[in-house]
Amino acid sequence: MSYKRKLENLIPGGAHTYSRGADQFPINAPEILSRGKGAYVWDKKKNKYLDYGMALRAITLGYSNKVINRAAINQINLGNNFTRPSEIELKAAECFIENIPSADMVKFAKNGSNVTTAAIKLARSFTGRNYIAIPRQHPFYSFDDWFISTTPIKRGTCPDSSKYILLFDYGNLDSLINLFDQFPNQIAGVMLEPATSETPIKIDSIELDDIKQDDNILHSDLNFLYSVQNLCKDKGSLFILDEMITGFRWHLKGGAYYFGVEPDLITFGKAMANGFSISALGGKKEIMELGSINIPNLERTFLLSSTHGAEMCSLGAFVKTVEFYKRKNVCSHLWKYGIELKNSFNKLSQNHNLREHIYMTGPGICLNYICKDNDLSISTEFRTLFAQEMIKRKILMPWISISYSHGNRELNKTLNALDDVMKIYKKALSEGVHKYLEGPSIKPVFRKFN
Numbered sequence: 434m435s436y437k438r439k440l441e442n443l444i445p446g447g448a449h450t451y452s453r454g455a456d457q458f459p460i461n462a463p464e465i466l467s468r469g470k471g472a473y474v475w476d477k478k479k480n481k482y483l484d485y486g487m488a489l490r491a492i493t494l495g496y497s498n499k500v501i502n503r504a505a506i507n508q509i510n511l512g513n514n515f516t517r518p519s520e521i522e523l524k525a526a527e528c529f530i531e532n533i534p535s536a537d538m539v540k541f542a543k544n545g546s547n548v549t550t551a552a553i554k555l556a557r558s559f560t561g562r563n564y565i566a567i568p569r570q571h572p573f574y575s576f577d578d579w580f581i582s583t584t585p586i587k588r589g590t591c592p593d594s595s596k597y598i599l600l601f602d603y604g605n606l607d608s609l610i611n612l613f614d615q616f617p618n619q620i621a622g623v624m625l626e627p628a629t630s631e632t633p634i635k636i637d638s639i640e641l642d643d644i645k646q647d648d649n650i651l652h653s654d655l656n657f658l659y660s661v662q663n664l665c666k667d668k669g670s671l672f673i674l675d676e677m678i679t680g681f682r683w684h685l686k687g688g689a690y691y692f693g694v695e696p697d698l699i700t701f702g703k704a705m706a707n708g709f710s711i712s713a714l715g716g717k718k719e720i721m722e723l724g725s726i727n728i729p730n731l732e733r734t735f736l737l738s739s740t741h742g743a744e745m746c747s748l749g750a751f752v753k754t755v756e757f758y759k760r761k762n763v764c765s766h767l768w769k770y771g772i773e774l775k776n777s778f779n780k781l782s783q784n785h786n787l788r789e790h791i792y793m794t795g796p797g798i799c800l801n802y803i804c805k806d807n808d809l810s811i812s813t814e815f816r817t818l819f820a821q822e823m824i825k826r827k828i829l830m831p832w833i834s835i836s837y838s839h840g841n842r843e844l845n846k847t848l849n850a851l852d853d854v855m856k857i858y859k860k861a862l863s864e865g866v867h868k869y870l871e872g873p874s875i876k877p878v879f880r881k882f883n
């Protein structure tokens with residue numbers, strides 16, 4: 434029996450994350466992986482792949498980084514989980530607060546979904562209001578019902594769980610102002626990612642480091658995040674940034690710092706500890722302390738409480754990851770690699786006369802590749818073909834997540850493969866994609882039916 438069959442027999446979805454599922458990859462993707470080191474992973478048959486998936490963006494230093502592993506193992510040897518707070522729990526909190534300018538306090542958890550849900554609860558608790566606004570363009574905030582019920586996969590969620598979730602358009606302030614007009618004094622918080630491949634500042638120099646300190650740009654209407662922050666302040670609503678993907682990439686202090694804003698609440702996860710499971714909710718003291726136990730007669734808010742929330746190996750790995758980032762200037766490496774990859778990718782597609790059909794978008798730190806058919810419509814079939822052909826050349830590229838272990842050798846290997854794959858892409862455009870596609874097309878995660 435194939436690993437795919439075995440996995441799907443035992444695990445609904447065949448994996449513990451839908452984006453790891455077989456429907457997200459071409460047919461020739463490795464069905465099961467055995468190990469990873471640096472920028473590479475190996476399957477059971479000892480095939481070695483250069484990886485751009487990087488554990489759903491949780492690995493930014495490289496798989497099995499010795500320094501981070503050692504820090505985690507030290508904590509495991511100390512006991513890994515205690516009955517009262519551990520020393521590393523305090524040290525990790527100090528490290529987080531020191532690093533994230535907008536956070537006076539922090540609560541750790543295991544998953545990103547836990548902390549985004551907690552941010553919403555806290556916003557409701559602080560403001561006494563119910564509604565939360567999120568951008569309709571952002572794909573995912575939580576596995577909890579409040580978010581899932583806004584997607585096509587509503588089955589099993591309580592019918593009114595999305596009743597208090599409002600949608601606006603990222604980058605369009607008027608769409609958010611309209612919501613505030615429609616629901617006056619009722620919106621507890623506005624939650625958004627600082628940036629995706631769509632950025633809050635629409636200028637070409639977005640790649641350049643110097644925009645981050647240019648006050649005339651950052652603190653002006655040119656910066657969508659700054660406008661949202663001001664609007665929230667004006668309306669008595671909390672400004673919440675979800676840094677699950679931007680955190681530990683745009684800047685070590687986060688996307689909020691990069692874009693010159695100070696959210697009331699901020700969430701992190703994914704790359705905090707190079708693959709060890711940890712997430713964080715940070716924020717201003719007067720909001721966060723609603724979850725405290727030491728303010729006399731305060732009506733209590735049950736804010737994040739879990740048995741494994743302070744698992745010591747992840748906290749130890751987190752502290753070491755921050756040290757590693759500072760010592761090696763990791764974010765700068767991620768930016769440089771991304772910019773080079775994007776420029777070279779687009780140059781190659783230009784050389785193959787495919788510039789309108791296959792190209793990379795977004796800033797170097799948050800790239801996306803776009804695959805289009807003959808009609809210039811976005812095509813999952815062509816995307817599947819592209820990923821299939823990259824896998825034949827031993828490169829896993831379901832999306833683009835870069836790590837510190839991606840260097841010149843990896844860039845050259847990628848560009849050589851791309852040059853080949855673009856030839857096939859071109860043939861598929863003229864002869865039909867089905868002639869070259871060896872299995873079913875990948876499918877969107879958020880679809881109503883299988």
Ligand SMILES: Cc1ncc(COP(=O)(O)O)c(C=O)c1O
Nearest residue numbers: 544545546573574575675677702
């Ligand atoms: C922006 C964003 N927020 C929240 C989450 C949820 O994080 P987790 O999968 O750790 O629960 C994700 C996960 O992909 C995410 O991309």
